[in-house]
Amino acid sequence: MLKRLFPSIYVNSIYDIKFEELYNEGYRGIIFDIDNTLVSYDTKHPDERIVTLMEMLKGVGFNVALVSNNNRIRVQTFNEKLQLKAYHKALKPMTRKIKIAMQAISTDRSNTILVGDQIFTDIYGGNRLGLKTILVIPISEKEEWITKIKRNTEKKIIKAYLKRVNKNAAKH
Template sequence: MLKRFFPDLYVDSIYHIPYETLKKNQIKGLVFDIDNTLVPFDVATGDQRLVTHFKELTRLGFQICLVSNNSEERVTIFNQDLQVEAIHKAQKPLRRSFKKAMKLLKTNPKTTAIIGDQVFTDVWGGNRIGMTTVLVRPVVDRDEWITKIKRGLEKKILKVYLKNSNNQ
């Protein structure tokens, strides 16, 4: 019942993702959420570490697409230094933007992973379409008001998830 909200992987940050393992599992496309996954929601652009990280991922052979529920302006400014595929106003967890991302990346659910900080948008959306789902801890505790509301329930789900994964 709760499984639809469980990620395949849960890591501290995008820098802790086992990318080589993803690659071995035929993942070719990486779909990244922006707000509180790559940068705090109220910070306009990524730092040098992020730019370097994306270059490294590209070098490893991954294709990258940003998929954000945020505005066109937010996504365009954020993407200026990165220059990857990008979708704004994505309306995650709806499937539409995930499909659009896979079209841009020329991948399918089996070869695509979604990486994000929210259970009810990133993980649920990714699971609905059959992608590999990677949940990261939010980069900061600050959240937009709408996200704040969801975090309480999210915590409860993660507690069950962690209990399950510890028992395996």
């Protein structure tokens, strides 16, 4: 069970992801969470750096979607500049909206990446579908109370994940 909570990749931020390498490995779709993955929880609109990143990803050949557990107004407001396929109230780790997003961006389990900041929602949801999952360090400590409660357990899982990664790296 613990392995289902481990990300495929763990990075500091979305800007540390090697997107071109992932494209060269055959990945064609990226599904991003919004809050504390792309921007802080209380940031309404993407900044120019996010807009530029999304344009770069499309230029490389990726199809991109947003899947958030947040409400419709939050997701629509954030997506005004980006104009991506975007889904709200996803109820991650449930997989229904992730599957809908993959269909909308014409990808499948074998060539889709899910990027998020939470283990119990984003990573577990993506892993349930067999996607490549990328965990990023949350942008801000400001978040909903329920998320704050889960963060202590997430820290223990990340510690176990890093221990496993380091053990495997020592073998090679």
